[in-house]
Amino acid sequence: MEHVPVQRFCEFMTPSTIELQFLDELKSDQREYRRKEVITREGEKVANVFLLRSGWVTSSFAVDSGKRNQLVKLHFPGDVLGLPSIALTKTAETLIAATPTKVDVIPIERLASMFERAPRLAFTLFLSTQQERLMLMDHLAAVSHTSAQQRVAALLMYVHRRLKLFGECSDVLDLPMSQQQIADAAGLTSVHVNRTLGELKRADLICTEGKVIRLLDIDRLEELAAFPDRASVRNPWWLTSIGQQPFMGD
Amino acid sequence: MEHVPVQRFCEFMTPSTIELQFLDELKSDQREYRRKEVITREGEKVANVFLLRSGWVTSSFAVDSGKRNQLVKLHFPGDVLGLPSIALTKTAETLIAATPTKVDVIPIERLASMFERAPRLAFTLFLSTQQERLMLMDHLAAVSHTSAQQRVAALLMYVHRRLKLFGECSDVLDLPMSQQQIADAAGLTSVHVNRTLGELKRADLICTEGKVIRLLDIDRLEELAAFPDRASVRNPWWLTSIGQQPFMGD
DNA sequence: CGCTCCCTTGACTCGACTCAAAGCAGGTGG
DNA sequence: CCACCTGCTTTGAGTCGAGTCAAGGGAGCG
Numbered sequence: 001m002e003h004v005p006v007q008r009f010c011e012f013m014t015p016s017t018i019e020l021q022f023l024d025e026l027k028s029d030q031r032e033y034r035r036k037e038v039i040t041r042e043g044e045k046v047a048n049v050f051l052l053r054s055g056w057v058t059s060s061f062a063v064d065s066g067k068r069n070q071l072v073k074l075h076f077p078g079d080v081l082g083l084p085s086i087a088l089t090k091t092a093e094t095l096i097a098a099t100p101t102k103v104d105v106i107p108i109e110r111l112a113s114m115f116e117r118a119p120r121l122a123f124t125l126f127l128s129t130q131q132e133r134l135m136l137m138d139h140l141a142a143v144s145h146t147s148a149q150q151r152v153a154a155l156l157m158y159v160h161r162r163l164k165l166f167g168e169c170s171d172v173l174d175l176p177m178s179q180q181q182i183a184d185a186a187g188l189t190s191v192h193v194n195r196t197l198g199e200l201k202r203a204d205l206i207c208t209e210g211k212v213i214r215l216l217d218i219d220r221l222e223e224l225a226a227f228p229d230r231a232s233v234r235n236p237w238w239l240t241s242i243g244q245q246p247f248m249g250d
Numbered sequence: 251m252e253h254v255p256v257q258r259f260c261e262f263m264t265p266s267t268i269e270l271q272f273l274d275e276l277k278s279d280q281r282e283y284r285r286k287e288v289i290t291r292e293g294e295k296v297a298n299v300f301l302l303r304s305g306w307v308t309s310s311f312a313v314d315s316g317k318r319n320q321l322v323k324l325h326f327p328g329d330v331l332g333l334p335s336i337a338l339t340k341t342a343e344t345l346i347a348a349t350p351t352k353v354d355v356i357p358i359e360r361l362a363s364m365f366e367r368a369p370r371l372a373f374t375l376f377l378s379t380q381q382e383r384l385m386l387m388d389h390l391a392a393v394s395h396t397s398a399q400q401r402v403a404a405l406l407m408y409v410h411r412r413l414k415l416f417g418e419c420s421d422v423l424d425l426p427m428s429q430q431q432i433a434d435a436a437g438l439t440s441v442h443v444n445r446t447l448g449e450l451k452r453a454d455l456i457c458t459e460g461k462v463i464r465l466l467d468i469d470r471l472e473e474l475a476a477f478p479d480r481a482s483v484r485n486p487w488w489l490t491s492i493g494q495q496p497f498m499g500d
Numbered sequence: 501c502g503c504t505c506c507c508t509t510g511a512c513t514c515g516a517c518t519c520a521a522a523g524c525a526g527g528t529g530g
Numbered sequence: 531c532c533a534c535c536t537g538c539t540t541t542g543a544g545t546c547g548a549g550t551c552a553a554g555g556g557a558g559c560g
Contacts, residue, residue: 061391063391070395072390083380084383084384086377086380087262088483089482092480109488112373115373115492116369119365122376125376126372126375127337129383130334130379131334131337133334134335134337136383136386137320138311140322143394143437144393145313145314145320145437178537179539187393188516191516194540195541198541228342230340230342231338233337238359239362242365440507441548441550442547444509445508445509448508448509502559502560503560505557507556507557508553508556510554512552514548515547515548515549516546517544517547518546519542519544519545521541521542523540523541524539525538526536527534528535529533529535530531530533
């Protein structure tokens with residue numbers, strides 16, 4: 001039974017055995033990347049999406065003709081990478097492995113066939129990307145309405161939450177990101193991120209031990225980050241009523 | 251034949267007659283709203299999505315416990331409203347009619363059934379929401395990396411482009427938005443939007459005649475707005491190869 | 501007539517950016 | 531083993547864009 005890597009498909013319902021098998025057969029290939037290796041560079045032709053099996057991946061955009069970067073999303077195991085660009089001829093995102101990484105390669109035509117063969121999975125993926133869209137909206141609201149401290153805290157808490165899902169998490173974060181990248185994610189400059197981290201340290205919210213960040217007061221950090229909390233549906237009848245048996249013909 | 255209101259479904263391929271009929275039968279109801287009327291308020295139970303038939307609709311979030319608003323998206327005829335919240339128990343977006351508006355009400359369970367009955371339409375909708383996601387990413391990048399002038403210009407050009415699609419458009423925009431709303435969209439304050447519009451006027455890029463904005467130099471405005479230009483796929487084989495005949499049983 | 505929005509303008513503040521220089525690894529090759 | 535990169539972090543000084551607060555002016559409406 002696959003567990004972590006298909007969490008995107010388990011978030012709203014539990015897939016049947018046949019569906020899990022179908023998912024497993026989507027991949028055409030499996031690839032590994034080293035830290036900082038490029039998975040996809042913006043401008044390249046779009047042919048695949050990727051299921052992240054292990055490792056962290058950053059998704060970013062060049063802005064200002066390359067002078068700056070916008071880090072749009074930090075991906076964790078179970079995430080599907082590259083979806084936003086499937087309607088384009090050239091990829092918009094640059095995907096870079098932040099840690100050593102394993103991905104399944106899923107050709108777009110197989111993804112398309114999922115809509116015919118496994119509609120329940122397709123709708124689940126659809127729901128999951130709507131959630132992503134919402135997170136982007138929250139990110140957008142945050143970037144234009146919150147202070148540097150809040151944005152940095154929000155980033156830390158986001159990572160903390162995701163890691164908690166895997167149980168891999170204590171109050172210690174080993175961020176594989178430079179301050180420059182944190183800045184790109186939060187919409188700040190590296191200089192200012194540095195100062196902001198300093199402020200958080202002085203406020204006894206975090207401390208750093210080498211590259212590692214220790215979260216000293218998670219409650220206050222959560223409060224600072226001020227994520228809107230949104231409750232997701234689980235097993236809604238309109239989802240579970242869709243045909244459960246995918247058509248596995250030919 | 252329905253034309254404008256289903257453009258979201260025609261962007262990537264041409265739906266078959268049966269598919270168009272299916273789309274038409276999705277709605278459970280049709281509603282009309284007056285200017286400033288609320289279609290959906292954040293926090294309400296999620297039961298439907300809406301197909302915008304005519305009029306403009308703003309989608310916004312309260313931030314800072316209601317002191318500020320983030321206007322996330324301006325919707326035009328053909329857009330599907332409310333999708334980002336379908337995975338939630340309570341809506342995240344507040345949808346407000348910016349002009350007199352007509353919408354089709356689509357219960358979520360019917361949307362779900364589309365994934366079973368009309369997979370090609372479902373995948374088309376999926377593609378279209380991936381595009382939305384991308385636009386949000388661009389919006390995000392813009393908000394953190396561009397000046398007030400650029401953001402206001404970007405908003406104007408966005409509206410101009412959308413209107414051009416309907417052929418309704420000259421170089422004259424009749425924005426049904428207050429400067430406060432423009433500010434909410436651009437991530438600015440109303441005071442600063444006012445000054446920024448002043449700058450654009452002094453630079454002979456726009457002029458205002460009452461509530462109407464006349465675009466004096468669209469080329470320079472486009473340059474200022476600096477949208478990334480992204481080419482969408484049309485009729486990709488992996489889309490058109492999906493079963494064209496929806497199952498219309500029972 | 502007076503209300504309520506909304507736009508407009510001015511004066512002041514401040515958070516985040518820029519530019520710049522200096523410290524600090526970690527890694528590579530001589 | 532040391533010398534030298536190169537990339538990342540840290541700190542300082544100065545600037546500026548956008549926000550805040552506040553007051554006045556129009557325009558539409560009951």
